[in-house]
Amino acid sequence: MHIHETDLVIIGAGPVGLFAIFEAGMMGIKCCVIDSLEDVGGQCTALYPEKPIYDIPGFPKILAADLIENLKHQAQPFGPLYHMGQQVTSLEKLQDGRFQILTSTGTVMVTKTILIAAGVGAFGPNRPPLEKLEEFEGKSVFYYVKNREAFRDKKIMIAGGGDSAVDWAISLSEIAKKVTVVHRRPKFRAAPETESQLKKLADDGIIDLMIPYQLDGLVGNYGALQAVKLQSMDGNTKEIETDVLLPFYGLAMDLGPIAEWGLHLNTNHITINPADCSTNIPGIFAIGDIATYPHKLKLILTGFAEAAQAAHAIRAFLHPGQVYHFEYSTTSGVPSFT
Amino acid sequence: MHIHETDLVIIGAGPVGLFAIFEAGMMGIKCCVIDSLEDVGGQCTALYPEKPIYDIPGFPKILAADLIENLKHQAQPFGPLYHMGQQVTSLEKLQDGRFQILTSTGTVMVTKTILIAAGVGAFGPNRPPLEKLEEFEGKSVFYYVKNREAFRDKKIMIAGGGDSAVDWAISLSEIAKKVTVVHRRPKFRAAPETESQLKKLADDGIIDLMIPYQLDGLVGNYGALQAVKLQSMDGNTKEIETDVLLPFYGLAMDLGPIAEWGLHLNTNHITINPADCSTNIPGIFAIGDIATYPHKLKLILTGFAEAAQAAHAIRAFLHPGQVYHFEYSTTSGVPSFT
Numbered sequence: 127m128h129i130h131e132t133d134l135v136i137i138g139a140g141p142v143g144l145f146a147i148f149e150a151g152m153m154g155i156k157c158c159v160i161d162s163l164e165d166v167g168g169q170c171t172a173l174y175p176e177k178p179i180y181d182i183p184g185f186p187k188i189l190a191a192d193l194i195e196n197l198k199h200q201a202q203p204f205g206p207l208y209h210m211g212q213q214v215t216s217l218e219k220l221q222d223g224r225f226q227i228l229t230s231t232g233t234v235m236v237t238k239t240i241l242i243a244a245g246v247g248a249f250g251p252n253r254p255p256l257e258k259l260e261e262f263e264g265k266s267v268f269y270y271v272k273n274r275e276a277f278r279d280k281k282i283m284i285a286g287g288g289d290s291a292v293d294w295a296i297s298l299s300e301i302a303k304k305v306t307v308v309h310r311r312p313k314f315r316a317a318p319e320t321e322s323q324l325k326k327l328a329d330d331g332i333i334d335l336m337i338p339y340q341l342d343g344l345v346g347n348y349g350a351l352q353a354v355k356l357q358s359m360d361g362n363t364k365e366i367e368t369d370v371l372l373p374f375y376g377l378a379m380d381l382g383p384i385a386e387w388g389l390h391l392n393t394n395h396i397t398i399n400p401a402d403c404s405t406n407i408p409g410i411f412a413i414g415d416i417a418t419y420p421h422k423l424k425l426i427l428t429g430f431a432e433a434a435q436a437a438h439a440i441r442a443f444l445h446p447g448q449v450y451h452f453e454y455s456t457t458s459g460v461p462s463f464t
Numbered sequence: 465m466h467i468h469e470t471d472l473v474i475i476g477a478g479p480v481g482l483f484a485i486f487e488a489g490m491m492g493i494k495c496c497v498i499d500s501l502e503d504v505g506g507q508c509t510a511l512y513p514e515k516p517i518y519d520i521p522g523f524p525k526i527l528a529a530d531l532i533e534n535l536k537h538q539a540q541p542f543g544p545l546y547h548m549g550q551q552v553t554s555l556e557k558l559q560d561g562r563f564q565i566l567t568s569t570g571t572v573m574v575t576k577t578i579l580i581a582a583g584v585g586a587f588g589p590n591r592p593p594l595e596k597l598e599e600f601e602g603k604s605v606f607y608y609v610k611n612r613e614a615f616r617d618k619k620i621m622i623a624g625g626g627d628s629a630v631d632w633a634i635s636l637s638e639i640a641k642k643v644t645v646v647h648r649r650p651k652f653r654a655a656p657e658t659e660s661q662l663k664k665l666a667d668d669g670i671i672d673l674m675i676p677y678q679l680d681g682l683v684g685n686y687g688a689l690q691a692v693k694l695q696s697m698d699g700n701t702k703e704i705e706t707d708v709l710l711p712f713y714g715l716a717m718d719l720g721p722i723a724e725w726g727l728h729l730n731t732n733h734i735t736i737n738p739a740d741c742s743t744n745i746p747g748i749f750a751i752g753d754i755a756t757y758p759h760k761l762k763l764i765l766t767g768f769a770e771a772a773q774a775a776h777a778i779r780a781f782l783h784p785g786q787v788y789h790f791e792y793s794t795t796s797g798v799p800s801f802t
Contacts, residue, residue, distance in 0.1 A: 145521045152519065180793035181490065182522055183483045183768040184531050186538040193522050200524040400738065401759040421739040423772055430521040431769030434761055455518035 128234070130207065132158045133444055135227055135237040137214060137384070140168025142414035142429030143243035144197040149437035150241075151204025152455070155444065158235055159206050160227070162213045167194035168245050172270065173377075182427060193426075209233050217387050225409065239440050242396060242405075242412040243429070247382060252375035254285065254341050265349030267371045271298075279303050281367055283354050285341055286374035292316035292324050294372065299332050306334040306366055308341060308356060339364070341373070381416075392418050402439035403432050409443060411436045466572070468545065470496045471782055473565055473575040475552060475722070478506025480752035480767030481581035482535040487775035488579075489542025490793070493782065496573055497544050498565070500551045505532035506583050510608060511715075520765060531764075547571050555725050563747065577778050580734060580743075580750040581767070585720060590713035592623065592679045603687030605709045609636075617641050619705055621692050623679055624712035630654035630662050632710065637670050644672040644704055646679060646694060677702070679711070719754075730756050740777035741770050747781060749774045 134150055136143050139161035150157050165171050167190070175191035182188055188196075212229040220226055220236065227235045251269035253259060259267065271277070271294055278301045284291050287309040293316070299305045307324070314321045327333040336356055342363065343355035354368045381394055390397040390406045395418035398404060403411045413436050414429035422428070442448075472488055474481050477499035488495050503509050505528070513529035520526055526534075550567040558564055558574065565573045589607035591597060597605065609615070609632055616639045622629050625647040631654070637643045645662070652659045665671040674694055680701065681693035692706045719732055728735040728744045733756035736742060741749045751774050752767035760766070780786075 141521075148519070148521075180538075181486070181772075183479075183486075183765075184520055184526065184534040184538070185522060186534065188522065196522040196524065200518075200522070401757075419739075421773065421777075423776060425769075425772055427521075427772055428769050431763075431766050434519075434763055434765055435759065438759075438761060 130158055130233065130235045132156060132207075132235060132237045134158075134239045134241060134440060135160065135225075135235050136206075136241045136243055137161075138168065138243035138245055138414070138416075139163070139166040139208065139210070140243065140245045140414065141170055141193060141197055141426050142245070142433055143168070143241075144194070144201050145430050146241055146243055146413065146433040146436065147201035147204055147206045148197075149433045150440065151201070151206075153437045153441040155437065155440060156204065157206055157241075158209060158237070160209045160212060160214060160229060160233075160235075162211070164211045166198055166208065166210070167191070170194050175272075179426070181425065209235075213382055215383060217383070223409070238409065239443055240410045241403075241436055241440065242384065242410065242416060243414045243433070244381070244384065244416045246377075246415060247380045247384070247394070251373070251377060254373050254375065256341060256344055258344060262344055262346065262349050262351055262371070266346065266351035266369065267344070267373065269373060271372070274298070274301070277302055277370060280369040282306070282370045282372065283308060283366060283368040284372045284374060285309070286376075287311070287314045287316070288374060288376060289316050289320075291372075291374040292320050294374065295333055296320065296323055296327065299327055303369075304334070305332070306336055306368070308336045308339050308354075310338050310340050310359065312337055336364070336366070341371075344371070400432075401435070402442075403436035404439060411440060468496055468571065468573040470494060470545075470573060470575045472496070472577050472579060472778060473498065473563075473573050474544075474579045474581055475499075476506065476581035476583055476752070476754075477501075477504040477546065477548070478581065478583045478752065479508055479531060479535055479764050480583070480771055481506070481579075482532070482539050483768050484579055484581055484751065484771040484774065485539035485542055485544045486535075487771045488778065489539070489544075491775045491779040493775065493778060494542065495544055495579075496547060496575070498547045498550060498552060498567060498571075498573075500549070502549045504536055504546065504548070505529070508532050513610070517764070519763065547573075551720055553721060555721070561747075576747065577781055578748045579741075579774055579778065580722065580748065580754060581752045581771070582719070582722065582754045583752060584715075585718045585722070585732070585754065589711070589715060592711050592713065594679060594682055596682060600682055600684065600687050600689055600709070604684065604689035604707065605682070605711065607711060609710070612636070612639070615640055615708060618707040620644070620708045620710065621646060621704060621706045622710045622712060623647070624714075625649070625652045625654070626712060626714060627654050627658075629710075629712040630658050632712065633671055634658065634661055634665065637665055641707075642672070643670070644674055644706070646674045646677050646692075648676050648678050648697065650675055674702070674704070679709075682709070738770075739773070740780075741774035742777060749778060 133155050134157040136159045139159050170190035178187045212231040215230050216228045218226045281304045282302045283306045284295050285308045295307045328335045338359045339356040342357040345353040353365045356364045396412040398412050398417045400419040403413050413432035415424050471493050472495040474497045477497050508528035516525045550569040553568050554566045556564045619642045620640045621644045622633050623646045633645045666673045676697045677694040680695040683691040691703045694702045734750040736750050736755045738757040741751050751770035753762050
């Protein structure tokens, strides 16, 4: 079994985790990075790659995906080792003071310090409790729309009553063969303007509203969906021809095993000292949306600044007693850019 | 006399002050901005516009001048009122709790809150004590090189022994007719590599070193320099034909009258509470390099995050008791970009 030995493991490869690679690198610290998603960028990549962000300093407007691309590029000179598509499953303190981390795919890391930049935690869609669901997931059941064009001319069923359900129903109705929206009650949790747009499309016969219904079963073979069974609140059942099912039931946020490490938590957030981003466990630091303290702002920018703060603290932890000779980046540059 | 009434006066239009305009704007706060320099951007514009910066998140590399251009553009939708080329000369607390600010050019502002983002304070070059110096400044005596090409084929004298003096002597020797370096002692305060480069150029007769000499007088009329008088440490005098004098004696940093407002200071820095960037005077906040607290990092990035923190605190100060309904910039956008 190969064991990765390193000075720092960063948990979470969202924007803040990516920038932490850079800041750690500037302090001469190499790192491994773990993320439950397949791609770097966290929510920016998985949930809103094409949304513009306006409050990153120096970017009057930048698409989330472009910000991630830039941050990845900025981290690259420091040669981080990415372990993607895996979650931390266990943490153990070794006799020599280091931590041993095991991931869901069997990666083993031994590290002197850990920086948790896990955002809202390992996150994933709320999955409907349907038989044989796994068989269809990723083939005809999707929780995100990554490429709208892939749904052209399909018979689409959207389940849910929030913003995502309503927005995508309207958007996909332009290119789909048919769009059916299944919701448990007449009230939607969407902006009034978009909700009335949805109702108009329903009145015009462009979108079918199945209310109050809920998902009851999937019909099909080898991952190819043929129909979805619905049940109304008073027991009626229907079967609707469907090529693609999009359940939009929101996100499940899960700190996962991190919650059991003995870190001081405050309603699912890790309490840190904002001066150095340290947690109550020496050697474990936390930054970004998962870290909390009085007056904390949940901004990407705040996480970026915490990454710098944490990198300095981690350096001091790794090299106690050594004074850091500060150099401006304008003077020292970065490995591959100088 | 026109009095500008506003909710917020930002002192300092460097990168952090500029981003504070944006953050305040996102909170619905309009502001006036004061800076002692003629152009926005602080040191980025005045001292190192063409230097690349590597540690701004999302920019693997950006020139200081470009960062400032972007920040100015990002602040623009919020219509800040810039009062440039003037320093704060007095601050008075009015009976209604507001502050009255007077500037060196006679601008009067009455404001509910003040955000100090003054960097190292109003800064300027250390000026040599020479007669009639003012007559030549900006015409044939310069403290910065803004445009290298302007010095092509000139007889240039550089005074000083630090990095700027040595770097510019080497650089300008490529295009000047003649470069003379005047320094009081044989030892330079420059990187060893560049110092030996300078000495080689002197040995090759490309640069004249006048050591140990100091500036003694300017010869010329109507701002046009003809020669510079030098005096050696033991009383010898020389007169050297010169078109352009560049005294590089470092920067004088001056908090100015801000030092007398009763703010808690710590060796020329303003002590703040990092949670909300408040000073000891209610209604006055400070961010960026001028603000200090334990573990403070003097990074532009840190100042950016403090700008967000301060904007939230200023909003709470202006509207006590009102809950702020947080919206992500991806949802709400910015005035002129939506």
